[in-house]
Each structure stands twice: as C-alpha cells, then as structure tokens.
Amino acid sequence: MLNVFTLANGRLFQEEIENFEELAGVQPVWVDLEEPTPEEKSWLIGRFGVSIPQNAVDEDLEESARFYEGDNGELHIRSDFLIEDGDTSRNVRVAFILHDNVLFSVHDEDLPVFRLLRLRGRRMPGLIEGAKDVLLKLYDMDAEYSADSLEGIYDALEQVSASVLKADVSDTDAGEALAAIARSEDLNGRIRRNVMDTRRAVSFLMRTRMLNAEQFEDARQIMRDLDSLDSHTAFLFDKINFLMDATVGFININQNKIIRIFSVASVALLPPTLIASIYGMNFEHMPELRWQYGYPFSIALMLATVIAPFWYFRRKGWLK
CATH class of the missing domain: 3.30.460.20 (CorA soluble domain-like)
Structure with missing residues (x-):
C-alpha cells in the first residue's frame, strides 16, 4: 500500500x-x-x-x-x-x-x-x-x-x-x-x-x-x-x-503449609503405628490372648496417641 x-x-x-x-x-x-x-x-x-x-x-x-x-x-x-x-x-x-x-x-x-x-x-x-x-x-x-x-x-x-x-x-x-x-x-x-x-x-x-x-x-x-x-x-x-x-x-x-500438614500427620501417626506393630506380634503374654478387652484397649490406646499429638500441635498453633 x-x-x-x-x-x-x-x-x-x-x-x-x-x-x-x-x-x-x-x-x-x-x-x-x-x-x-x-x-x-x-x-x-x-x-x-x-x-x-x-x-x-x-x-x-x-x-x-x-x-x-x-x-x-x-x-x-x-x-x-x-x-x-x-x-x-x-x-x-x-x-x-x-x-x-x-x-x-x-x-x-x-x-x-x-x-x-x-x-x-x-x-x-x-x-x-x-x-x-x-x-x-x-x-x-x-x-x-x-x-x-x-x-x-x-x-x-x-x-x-x-x-x-x-x-x-x-x-x-x-x-x-x-x-x-x-x-x-x-x-x-x-x-x-x-x-x-x-x-x-x-x-x-x-x-x-x-x-x-x-x-x-x-x-x-x-x-x-x-x-x-x-x-x-x-x-x-x-x-x-x-x-x-x-x-x-x-x-x-x-507449599510449606502443605509440607507442614504431612509432617504433623506423620509425627502424630507414629505412636499408633508403633502400638499396632507391637500388638501384631501376638506374643503369648500379650493381653489380647488372655483378656477379652485386649483389642478394644489397643484401639483406644492408638486413638489416644493420635489425639494427644494433634491437641498439642493445635495448642502450639502449628495447624493454623
């Protein structure tokens, strides 16, 4: 043009x-x-x-x-x-x-x-x-x-x-x-x-x-x-x-918030995992073999070990 x-x-x-x-x-x-x-x-x-x-x-x-x-x-x-x-x-x-x-x-x-x-x-x-x-x-x-x-x-x-x-x-x-x-x-x-x-x-x-x-x-x-x-x-x-x-x-x-959630979850789930692994060994003197409330007791113990860390982390403000 x-x-x-x-x-x-x-x-x-x-x-x-x-x-x-x-x-x-x-x-x-x-x-x-x-x-x-x-x-x-x-x-x-x-x-x-x-x-x-x-x-x-x-x-x-x-x-x-x-x-x-x-x-x-x-x-x-x-x-x-x-x-x-x-x-x-x-x-x-x-x-x-x-x-x-x-x-x-x-x-x-x-x-x-x-x-x-x-x-x-x-x-x-x-x-x-x-x-x-x-x-x-x-x-x-x-x-x-x-x-x-x-x-x-x-x-x-x-x-x-x-x-x-x-x-x-x-x-x-x-x-x-x-x-x-x-x-x-x-x-x-x-x-x-x-x-x-x-x-x-x-x-x-x-x-x-x-x-x-x-x-x-x-x-x-x-x-x-x-x-x-x-x-x-x-x-x-x-x-x-x-x-x-x-x-x-x-x-x-x-990203750090996401990593922190996984870190807190892994720490909180470590005690119940340990308890479950111990109870899974089925030794003769373990209470679940002689005591009828052995398994409910172990489940309650695992829940307690989960709730306690989360309560502590929340009180510290790490979950916010």
Whole structure:
C-alpha cells in the first residue's frame, strides 16, 4: 500500500496512490509504504529517483547500516517502533529515507504512532511544515506512546499489588500475578529498547547538522523526554522484581503449609503405628490372648496417641 501526504492550508492531506500517473501528479512531503510491492517500488524510482533496499526492514542489519548517507545524498535511518496490542507487545522495524525534502517510510504493518500523526496532522494546522518535521514528530509521538505504555504498566502493577499484598494469597492468585508480572516485564523491556533506539536516531539527526534552529530545539526536547522515561523504566524494573519475589515467597509459604500438614500427620501417626506393630506380634503374654478387652484397649490406646499429638500441635498453633 502506498500513501502520499501533501500539505494543504497547513494540514496534512492523505491520498492513496493506485498507479504511477496519480503519483506523478502530486508533490508530497511524506510517502508511506506499508508492505510495498515491487511495482510500487519501481514507481518511486521513476518519480523520485529513490531506490528502496531489499533489506530495508530486516531485523539483522549491522549497526553501521542503521544510519548512513546514500550515494545520492539521501539519508537512511532504521528505527524500531513499539506496538502494544492487548497482552502482547512487539517492536516493528521502520526504514526512513529522506531525499529532496520528501520523507519515505517503509514498514510491514500499520503503527499506532503513524495513525496518531495522520490524525493530528489533519486536525492541527501548522503542525507539519516539511519532511523533517514529519520525522521529528514521529519520534516525538513515539516517546509519547512509550510514556502511555509505561502508565499502563503502572496500572497493571497496582492491580497485581492489590492481589498479592493481601492477607491470604492462593496458588491461583499467585499464578495469575506471575503471568501479569511477566507481561509487564516484557513490555517494560521493549519500551527501554524502543527509547534507546529513538534516542540514537534523534541524536543522529542532530549530528547531521541538517536541522534548522527550531527543529534542533524540538530534537533536544525529544531527547529530554526520552531521558525522563529512563527513571520510570528503572523504577518499574525494581517494582517488578519486588512483586516477583513477593509472589514467589507466597507460593513457597503455601507449599510449606502443605509440607507442614504431612509432617504433623506423620509425627502424630507414629505412636499408633508403633502400638499396632507391637500388638501384631501376638506374643503369648500379650493381653489380647488372655483378656477379652485386649483389642478394644489397643484401639483406644492408638486413638489416644493420635489425639494427644494433634491437641498439642493445635495448642502450639502449628495447624493454623
């Protein structure tokens, strides 16, 4: 899919291109390609002289291939953008090419940050003035999206805290808490990676000296926003570890309760087992052979030896 964005009265106007003639008749500031076909890539070569690399959105690019200047003066940038979809999250690679005041973006799926920029670009006149503004606003909204995701982690961990730090935690509650903690830790790690990648991209733009004074200040503000997110991710990492240790501790306590029951039962049943084994020897002088109440007496004795330990353990509070 190939979408072009032009400026009309200071607003970002979107057009979906279906053939080369439509592309030749527009002067865009942003060309967005989602899963582009070879034909659509050939249109860009014929219209703008820009060639999209075959490995533009590969995940195994070398570090030196993420930010570089092409032979024709175009600027190539590879950045990761976060997608949070319910209980799952992932980072999606996007390839940017800045050439002749036109920004080209290539990605395999639609991104929340891109949708947000399209929406704001239509509603807020003057937000976008050129291709570099589009790129900076994408990074700015990426930082904003990461901050929103961090707020979601805060809310999720508050619910986990309420379920874990209560009087009685069952194994079911602990299992659900561990699953929620694992999801939060995975998302927090992806946010940290996304923040690091965005910081590198914005820093690269600042070093290229291609930004004017206002854009350079916008880039510095983005860097400050990204720096502020680091302390939140570090705090969440510590809180996740605390809740993980607390949940595992409650699981161990529940397991110890089960082991304690078996330990108490084995100790309490040891005396009647001893009595039964002695009476089972059937020696000639044992009372059951000469005394008619011998067997009832042995049964009563075994019951007494069972009740006495349980009464003692209960008094000590070991059965609670």
